[in-house]
Amino acid sequence: MMKGYLTVFLSLSLSVLAGFVLLLTGSAIRNGEKLRLEGDVDIAMNSALAEFSIPLHERYGLLYVDLTYLGKEPSCANLESRLRFYLGANRERDGNGKPWGVARIGKVSVRGIGTAAQGNGSSMKRQALCYIRDRGIERQEACIEGYPARAEGLEQTDAMEEWRQLQEQIAGMELPVIQNEEGEWEEVLLGNPADRIFGFSGSDVLYLLGINMGKVGGGRIRTDYISAGKRSDHAGKPQNTLEEEAFRSYLFEKMGNYRKKKEDGLLKYQLEYIVCGHGSDEENLRAVIGRLFLWRFAANVNQIFGNGGLCGEAQAAAFSLHAVSLKPEFGEPVTRSILYACAFLETIADVKCLLDGGRVEMDKSGWNTGIQQVLEGGLPGAGVSDGEGLTYEQYLACMLALLSEDTRNLRTMDVMEMDIRYLTGNPLFSMDWCVERFTADIMAQGGWNYEYALTRTYGYY
Numbered sequence: 077m078m079k080g081y082l083t084v085f086l087s088l089s090l091s092v093l094a095g096f097v098l099l100l101t102g103s104a105i106r107n108g109e110k111l112r113l114e115g116d117v118d119i120a121m122n123s124a125l126a127e128f129s130i131p132l133h134e135r136y137g138l139l140y141v142d143l144t145y146l147g148k149e150p151s152c153a154n155l156e157s158r159l160r161f162y163l164g165a166n167r168e169r170d171g172n173g174k175p176w177g178v179a180r181i182g183k184v185s186v187r188g189i190g191t192a193a194q195g196n197g198s199s200m201k202r203q204a205l206c207y208i209r210d211r212g213i214e215r216q217e218a219c220i221e222g223y224p225a226r227a228e229g230l231e232q233t234d235a236m237e238e239w240r241q242l243q244e245q246i247a248g249m250e251l252p253v254i255q256n257e258e259g260e261w262e263e264v265l266l267g268n269p270a271d272r273i274f275g276f277s278g279s280d281v282l283y284l285l286g287i288n289m290g291k292v293g294g295g296r297i298r299t300d301y302i303s304a305g306k307r308s309d310h311a312g313k314p315q316n317t318l319e320e321e322a323f324r325s326y327l328f329e330k331m332g333n334y335r336k337k338k339e340d341g342l343l344k345y346q347l348e349y350i351v352c353g354h355g356s357d358e359e360n361l362r363a364v365i366g367r368l369f370l371w372r373f374a375a376n377v378n379q380i381f382g383n384g385g386l387c388g389e390a391q392a393a394a395f396s397l398h399a400v401s402l403k404p405e406f407g408e409p410v411t412r413s414i415l416y417a418c419a420f421l422e423t424i425a426d427v428k429c430l431l432d433g434g435r436v437e438m439d440k441s442g443w444n445t446g447i448q449q450v451l452e453g454g455l456p457g458a459g460v461s462d463g464e465g466l467t468y469e470q471y472l473a474c475m476l477a478l479l480s481e482d483t484r485n486l487r488t489m490d491v492m493e494m495d496i497r498y499l500t501g502n503p504l505f506s507m508d509w510c511v512e513r514f515t516a517d518i519m520a521q522g523g524w525n526y527e528y529a530l531t532r533t534y535g536y537y
Contacts, residue, residue, distance in 0.1 A: 109179045109522040117518050120162035121534040131496050136330055137207040139536045140192050140510035147502055150509035152186040160184045179520040188515035192507040197485025199512055204326040217469035218324035224477035226438050235377040239416040243274055246409050252402035266399045268410055272453040273417035281366050285428055296356040301493050302507050303486035324473050335468050342498040350487040351475045368471055372426045376419035389447040390414040414450055421445040425459035430468040434461030512536055
């Protein structure tokens with residue numbers, strides 16, 4: 077009887093034990109399927125990130141996956157297709173010779189992408205800063221501490237308008253009259269030597285500087301770049317001084333300007349485009365030089381009215397005019413107009429010096445032209461650089477510093493878009509579809525119809 081009980085007990089125990097072993101085996105199979113699936117998903121997402129845009133990386137040092145994939149209409153579906161491709165290849169590998177089943181990939185969806193344009197270019201800027209810091213690059217052109225505020229102050233002074241109003245005041249004054257040989261009264265012409273110089277102020281600034289237009293870049297761009305479709309989220313200038321200097325170093329490292337043309341770019345003067353945003357090299361160069369001219373003119377006007385020697389020469393020249401000797405009230409405004417004319421000629425010399433690679437301090441002490449040059453009525457050559465002061469590139473850096481962060485970032489991405497499209501022949505390339513980080517949802521079905529759902533977020537940073 078005892079033997080019968082023992083047989084029943086052992087049978088029941090073995091059935092329970094077998095069920096437990098089968099449960100453990102099933103769990104092991106499911107966990108193995110899930111573990112292999114997780115590994116395959118991780119490999120697939122890393123593989124997708126490995127397909128970064130080579131032209132963008134080689135030219136600008138940025139890591140982004142271009143969702144146009146060299147010509148397709150950009151969409152998340154393109155990235156989903158690449159993920160499915162890598163998952164399928166890895167699943168096929170896992171299924172060969174494996175003792176257990178392999179989960180079948182179901183739905184693959186990408187959501188939550190982070191692009192270069194995120195935050196109006198904050199992603200692009202972050203990568204640019206990493207590029208500069210990793211390589212320890214410091215560009216002298218970017219070092220302009222204190223100068224942007226000084227330049228902004230000069231921009232608030234419209235010295236050219238002041239001169240124009242002074243010329244109108246003189247023109248509105250009644251001229252003296254004398255009696256001629258026939259006994260008739262006639263006006264004595266003023267003959268102000270500043271009038272001829274003032275006439276130059278209406279001329280094209282590139283003509284005044286004698287720039288060879290044949291050597292100015294002829295690139296002209298379209299208007300379908302990223303800055304055309306975005307609005308700034310916030311206004312104002314950036315505040316982090318170290319970051320801004322590093323980003324300016326990046327711009328001077330990667331972008332061309334008048335002094336260092338980007339010969340293989342759609343635009344040769346790319347930094348001038350970032351400052352002004354016009355559609356051609358000529359327009360951007362004219363706008364930058366015009367602004368530089370106004371800065372230098374305002375600074376020179378401030379300096380010349382405190383220069384006793386030049387003020388004395390201007391007064392002597394004014395009172396040597398017959399009309400002024402007959403009507404002394406002309407003396408003070410004519411003297412001032414001659415000083416404005418001298419400052420204008422000095423400004424031409426300053427800007428020519430900068431364009432030739434020289435340096436000009438914002439508040440300089442020396443002077444290249446004089447009252448005699450105003451009396452002669454000719455245009456000056458380039459001023460003499462004493463090796464101190466700011467270069468053309470540093471004045472350009474001041475203009476970059478005065479831009480709002482959004483405007484500067486978006487126009488920087490404009491340049492990237494136009495160059496990559498131009499170099500690769502891919503008109504669909506867009507920084508809006510350059511992905512730095514993405515989240516993917518993967519559904520799969522394993523043995524016994526067990527379903528797996530994985531969510532992964534991968535990126536470069």
